[in-house]
Amino acid sequence: MSTRIATVLGVAQLPMRTRLPQYTYADLLGRVAQSALADANVDARDVDGLILAMAPTTTLGVDEPHYWALAGLPGAARFLGRVHTLASSGLTAFRLACAHVGAGRARRVLVLAADLADESPDLVGAIQMFSDPFAPPSAPGGAASAHALQMSAYMAKNGLDERDMAHVVVKNRANGVDNEFAQLRQAITIEEVLASPVLAWPIKRLDASPRTSGAAAVLVGPAGEPGVAATGFGSFANHAMMGARMVPGVDESFFDGSDLATAARRAYRVAGIDDPVEQIDLAEVYASFGILELLAIEALGLSAGGNAARMMGEGHFHRDARIPVNASGGATCGSPISGTGLIRVIEATLQLRGQAGARQIARPPRSAAVSAIGGLFQLQDVGILEA
Amino acid sequence: MIGRVFIIGSASRIGLPGGWSIERAVHDVVEDALQSAEIISRDAIDIVVTVGSDIIDGSMIATRSGIAGSYGRELITVPSSGGHAFGAAVALIESGSAQTVLLAGWGEGTKFGAFDGRVIQADPFWARPVGADALALGALQAQRLQAGGRLSIIDAKNYADAMGSRARGPNGAPLASTAHWLMPNWVDGAAAIVLSASARGREAIVVRDFGSSFRPYCPEPEDFDPAQWVVSALGHMRDPSALVGLSLAAIEASAPTAFCETLALEALLPQTGWDVLDARVNSSGGGAVTHFGPATALRQLSFAAEAIRGPRSGDVAGAAVLDLAGPIGQATTVILLESGSAA
Numbered sequence: 001m002s003t004r005i006a007t008v009l010g011v012a013q014l015p016m017r018t019r020l021p022q023y024t025y026a027d028l029l030g031r032v033a034q035s036a037l038a039d040a041n042v043d044a045r046d047v048d049g050l051i052l053a054m055a056p057t058t059t060l061g062v063d064e065p066h067y068w069a070l071a072g073l074p075g076a077a078r079f080l081g082r083v084h085t086l087a088s089s090g091l092t093a094f095r096l097a098c099a100h101v102g103a104g105r106a107r108r109v110l111v112l113a114a115d116l117a118d119e120s121p122d123l124v125g126a127i128q129m130f131s132d133p134f135a136p137p138s139a140p141g142g143a144a145s146a147h148a149l150q151m152s153a154y155m156a157k158n159g160l161d162e163r164d165m166a167h168v169v170v171k172n173r174a175n176g177v178d179n180e181f182a183q184l185r186q187a188i189t190i191e192e193v194l195a196s197p198v199l200a201w202p203i204k205r206l207d208a209s210p211r212t213s214g215a216a217a218v219l220v221g222p223a224g225e226p227g228v229a230a231t232g233f234g235s236f237a238n239h240a241m242m243g244a245r246m247v248p249g250v251d252e253s254f255f256d257g258s259d260l261a262t263a264a265r266r267a268y269r270v271a272g273i274d275d276p277v278e279q280i281d282l283a284e285v286y287a288s289f290g291i292l293e294l295l296a297i298e299a300l301g302l303s304a305g306g307n308a309a310r311m312m313g314e315g316h317f318h319r320d321a322r323i324p325v326n327a328s329g330g331a332t333c334g335s336p337i338s339g340t341g342l343i344r345v346i347e348a349t350l351q352l353r354g355q356a357g358a359r360q361i362a363r364p365p366r367s368a369a370v371s372a373i374g375g376l377f378q379l380q381d382v383g384i385l386e387a
Numbered sequence: 388m389i390g391r392v393f394i395i396g397s398a399s400r401i402g403l404p405g406g407w408s409i410e411r412a413v414h415d416v417v418e419d420a421l422q423s424a425e426i427i428s429r430d431a432i433d434i435v436v437t438v439g440s441d442i443i444d445g446s447m448i449a450t451r452s453g454i455a456g457s458y459g460r461e462l463i464t465v466p467s468s469g470g471h472a473f474g475a476a477v478a479l480i481e482s483g484s485a486q487t488v489l490l491a492g493w494g495e496g497t498k499f500g501a502f503d504g505r506v507i508q509a510d511p512f513w514a515r516p517v518g519a520d521a522l523a524l525g526a527l528q529a530q531r532l533q534a535g536g537r538l539s540i541i542d543a544k545n546y547a548d549a550m551g552s553r554a555r556g557p558n559g560a561p562l563a564s565t566a567h568w569l570m571p572n573w574v575d576g577a578a579a580i581v582l583s584a585s586a587r588g589r590e591a592i593v594v595r596d597f598g599s600s601f602r603p604y605c606p607e608p609e610d611f612d613p614a615q616w617v618v619s620a621l622g623h624m625r626d627p628s629a630l631v632g633l634s635l636a637a638i639e640a641s642a643p644t645a646f647c648e649t650l651a652l653e654a655l656l657p658q659t660g661w662d663v664l665d666a667r668v669n670s671s672g673g674g675a676v677t678h679f680g681p682a683t684a685l686r687q688l689s690f691a692a693e694a695i696r697g698p699r700s701g702d703v704a705g706a707a708v709l710d711l712a713g714p715i716g717q718a719t720t721v722i723l724l725e726s727g728s729a730a
Contacts, residue, residue: 081471103481
């Protein structure tokens with residue numbers, strides 16, 4: 001029997017889109033906050049903490065958006081901080097909210113995340129500004145080229161071809177058709193993936209998550225309250241000079257997902273999970289490229305190393321499988337950077353509540369693993385939720 | 388039962404360019420803090436919490452200084468303020484997520500301060516058309532409180548000069564020769580604090596309580612007073628009366644301007660009977676004249692812990708740290724520490 005750290009009282013997200021011209025950043029936060037409180041049936045005056053996940057800020061063009069975007073929101077008078085761990089920010093912020101509640105420092109903490117990716121005409125260019133141009137970059141190239149190295153090494157090591165690898169995004173895009181919040185809701189075929197333009201071989205455009213605007217909110221309360229429980233967290237940082245680690249044989253953790261596996265082991269230990277294949281009923285994992293989902297499945301111990309792609313081709317990890325992975329369509333179908341980790345928590349919560357609508361998995365789940373990765377495999381976060 | 392949290396090590400340094408490397412400074416203060424905590428194994432750190440604004444190399448310094456992924460193997464960045472990062476570190480320990488946390492912050496004020504990155508903290512389509520950049524907001528704050536008879540510009544200038552002299556110290560620490568009363572005096576700085584669930588048999592400092600309050604970029608017209616923000620933060624502590632009965636031996640404050648800082652101190656000084664220029668107030672020189680962004684207050688926290696560290700004759704000595712981060716100090720955190728028999 002695992003120990004409940006805190007409870008998910010309410011969740012909300014807005015439909016993800018490339019552009020959301022009808023909203024300002026503050027609008028997004030306000031609307032999603034209101035919806036999360038309505039979902040929890042909690043009055044705004046009963047929220048005594050607020051955490052904002054926002055990173056990187058360069059896409060928004062405002063350095064510290066909390067000074068103008070939080071006014072009047074529930075818990076804003078007791079703002080507990082902005083969290084910045086790149087695409088892991090949402091999950092890290094959720095973990096911190098659980099820590100504040102678990103420590104008795106606050107009773108109800110609202111976690112908010114939003115992104116307006118269209119504020120910048122060049123999202124990739126904006127993210128590149130994140131690095132100091134006058135110092136040696138910590139990684140060569142951008143995300144696509146880095147994960148292309150990862151994907152090609154994985155294919156070579158496990159005897160896989162591009163067709164084997166395409167099963168991930170085809171599965172996710174099919175799942176996304178039933179997700180009313182997904183940005184991409186059209187199913188695709190393996191042939192379409194293979195025929196899409198190469199970004200950095202072997203990664204193709206349809207292997208990658210889209211540029212996304214969106215917002216998400218989770219209200220966290222004490223362990224004793226009814227709702228989905230957070231029962232374990234684990235993290236791992238292997239941040240130092242990624243460029244030097246992107247050579248097979250030098251440091252395999254970039255290629256085999258073993259850093260994420262370390263985070264998973266930590267989370268499992270806290271949650272009392274020693275056999276994830278038997279004890280985990282679903283997973284929502286952050287994967288901005290298909291290769292990341294395969295590595296996450298293996299890191300979470302849901303398949304043996306190198307087997308995830310073949311198993312997926314056989315139907316494992318699909319929505320009707322024993323352990324569905326990204327039944328929502330995952331980041332393949334929409335991934336606002338700051339909120340994508342929080343959306344994993346929301347989707348897992350909806351599944352555990354049995355409220356996921358058309359994307360609800362068939363077998364009533366009791367437990368879920370969620371994961372997120374910050375940077376280029378530099379920060380790893382795993383959380384365990386239980387019904 | 389939630390246990391206590393102890394500060395078992397700390398270090399800080401400030402400087403101006405010239406033989407100064409922020410990466411080296413961060414690395415050195417972390418090593419110094421670990422040494423003062425008598426921690427010789429990196430494995431003894433469970434989580435690293437960092438603070439440094441995005442514009443002031445918030446993330447990349449963690450990599451380039453070698454602390455990210457080297458200590459603790461878990462990294463959480465809370466860039467909004469030193470107080471927020473401190474709160475995260477304490478909550479992670481209190482909730483059982485960590486036994487020992489390394490809290491590190493930094494800022495390259497001399498590199499970015501001239502451009503004052505605070506001007507992009509507001510929505511350009513909302514506040515800036517009326518000229519509400521950080522300097523204008525500070526002037527508005529000063530005007531309102533000066534008109535209310537709270538403080539004169541002369542007082543603020545005197546305070547800034549005194550704090551500047553104190554921060555420069557007898558050896559002439561590298562600071563600008565004249566401290567401004569309505570602008571941050573940008574420096575490069577770094578600080579590191581080691582917090583633990585265990586005093587490890589040392590003369591540790593106990594975290595008695597902390598609380599945060601927050602105001603938006605442009606507060607309500609009647610709500611510009613930093614002293615009131617400090618009172619709000621005290622009211623948000625786990626024990627809102629935590630200050631009562633605490634015998635303060637030191638107060639440290641950090642705000643973006645000397646004007647804001649001295650007004651914030653007014654919230655606590657009446658109970659001590661000290662003047663704002665008392666030697667027990669801001670032995671560090673305060674944060675306004677040694678400002679390196681949101682992490683600045685970690686230096687004040689380091690000084691406060693040092694001020695009450697050491698053997699005492701059975702009494703409990705307390706220290707208070709006021710962190711007012713943001714363009715005019717809107718992100719306010721109050722931290723109360725105690726030592727002596729309590730540890």
